[in-house]
Amino acid sequence: MKTSKWSVLAIVAIGVFMATLDASIVNISLPKISLYFRVPLGGMVEWVIIAYLIVISSILLTLGRLSDMIGRKVIWVFGLAVFTASSVLCGVAPSLLFLVVSRAIQGIGGAMIMSVGPAMITHAFRAGERGRALGFLGTVVAVGTSAGPTLGGIITQAFSWRWIFYINAPIGIIGIITTIRFLSEPMRPSGAAKKFDPVGAALLSLSLVLLMLAMTFGQEIGWVSPWIMGLFAASAVLLGAFVLFERRTAYPIVDLSIFNNRLFSASLVSSFLSFLSLFAVMFLMPFYLEELLSLQPDHAGLLLTAVPLTISLVAPVSGWLSDRYGSRVLSSLGLTVASAGLFFLSRLTQSTSLSGILWPLIVAGFGQALFQSPNNNAIMSSVPENRIGTASGFLATVRVLGQGFSVAMAGAIFTSLGGAKAGAMLTRNGAHDTVALQNTFVHAFQIAILTSMIIASIGIFTSLARGHKRQD
Structure with a gap:
């Protein structure tokens, strides 16, 4: 019996939600973890996050190719199993080293899930419906990412930091059962005897x-x-x-001839540039809100949910539009809107009202959502069936690398212009020369966001360079 395409989307949503939630839920609990193991906040405790991200980024492409060889279902089931089991290991960790190693193993499971999720959806939905489905997946990612800090804080406060890992167990078990029960895709595609x-x-x-x-x-x-x-x-x-x-x-891991496809290459470069430019907002805004405006973390977090909330509402619509009108104009228009949002964010100062902060965040989120679903649709639809796992791996890899480079770039600019030092001094009671410190902070913040705007603007042209081909 053929699996319903909507069942496939629900199954993928469960796994992707779990993986994206775990990428953001841990950060807020690091102080409690540090206190429990009696180590300073920094040093080895940072590896609770670093180990997870490094493992994921290093094997996504390999797993994407592996799924083309041995089947998406087997990678997905093993990914859910590894992620669920390692989450329990994280929860029972008797030492910080044990926790870090368990997080690295969890990264393997997370990479398995993220590398094949878009490929499973691409396989299940025909070209005329694929954009909408990938848009719904974008909503799941946005909800998982935005819910992480809030849910992590609530769980840590009500129970303990261990429960931020235990929460994955029932979700993972449900995902495994539903996959085995409802996903009819074979564990190994026929005639796929290929060497690794x-x-x-x-x-x-x-x-x-x-x-x-x-x-x-x-x-x-x-x-x-x-x-x-x-x-x-x-x-x-x-x-x-x-x-x-x-x-x-x-038998290459990556068939480099795939880059001869202009639609694939231009869309992939555009995706990298979008994450490189737009993730800087989510990195820098907490410093702006908490250090410059002195907002409480929960209030700052609530204000920042405007971005993922906007994405969750717009992404399915933009995906649906891309099914009918193609990706080129929509993706290029999305980065144009996002660039405008970044420009407005670069004008923020210490005297900007909360409403004056909120609407540029919504504009940036709207542009990101308008770009992302059509662009993902273009990437996944531009390759043949036996390469969609590889395309899915590339899609996840450029996201992780783009976000990593974005943090590094924005952090380097902000710090080199004195913003980080000024922000730290502003948080101290009795800081002298408050106005001068605020001006230094604002200048560094504005330059970092303007740099991101320039990068997003370049992405408009790489998006247009994909050509006029429509994905029908």
Whole structure:
């Protein structure tokens, strides 16, 4: 019996919600985790987050290709099982090292889930409905991301930090049962006897691990320090070796000819630029709201939900429109609106009202949603059936890398212009020269957001460069 396409969407939604929720739910509980294990907030406790993100980013592409070879269902089921079991291990962790290792294992499960989710939806929905389905998936991602900090705070306060991991167990079990019960897709596609490329997988994964380590610690150690420059250089060398090896092997992890497809390449570059530019808002705005305007964290968090809430409302509509009118105009218009939102956000000062902050956030979120669903639809619809796992892996990888580079870029600009130091001094009681500190903070904030606006504007042209092909 053929699985209902809406059943597939529901199954994917369960797994993706769990994975995206866990990416954001842990941050707010780090102080409690640090206190429990009696370690300072920083150092090894940061690896509770870092280990998860580095593992995910390093293996997404490999898992996407693997799903094309052995089947999406087997990767999905194992991903849910690994994620659920490792969540329990995180909850019972007797030591900080045990927790970090369990989070790394959880990252493997999360990567399995995120690498094949869009591919499962692409396979289940025909081209004329795919954009709407991917738009609904975008809503799930937005809800999971926005609910994480709030839900994490409530759970940690009411129970303990361990329950932010235990909560995944029932969700994961439901996901596994529904997948096995309702997903009729075979565990292995017929005629898919292909060889795996372990050398290429190792080169790619190690290159991405070193890149993420450099991006994570560059601000702390110094971007031009020998350690960070060495990590960047080693990552580039390994990536070059990967490309050379892939051109010569008969069974590559990434068939580089996929980039000859202009629709795929231009849409992928546009996706990277969108995350590079727009994630800076979610990174910098908490500092603006809490350090410059002295808002409480819960009030700041409530104000920032305007972005994911707008995305959750607009994404399904923009996906539906892309099914009918194609992705080129919608995606380009979305980045145009997002660029306008970033420009308005770059005009914020210490005297801006809350309503004056809210509407530019809504504009930026609207533009992001208008861009994302049609662009994702274009990426997933531009490749043949036997490559949708690879496309799905690329889609997830550019999101993680774009967000990582965005934090590094915005943080470097904001810090180098004195914004971070000014913000820290403003939070201290009795700080002198308050006006001067506020002006320094505002200047650094505005330049960082304006830089993001320029990057988003470049994305408009890469989006237009995809051509006029309509995805029907």
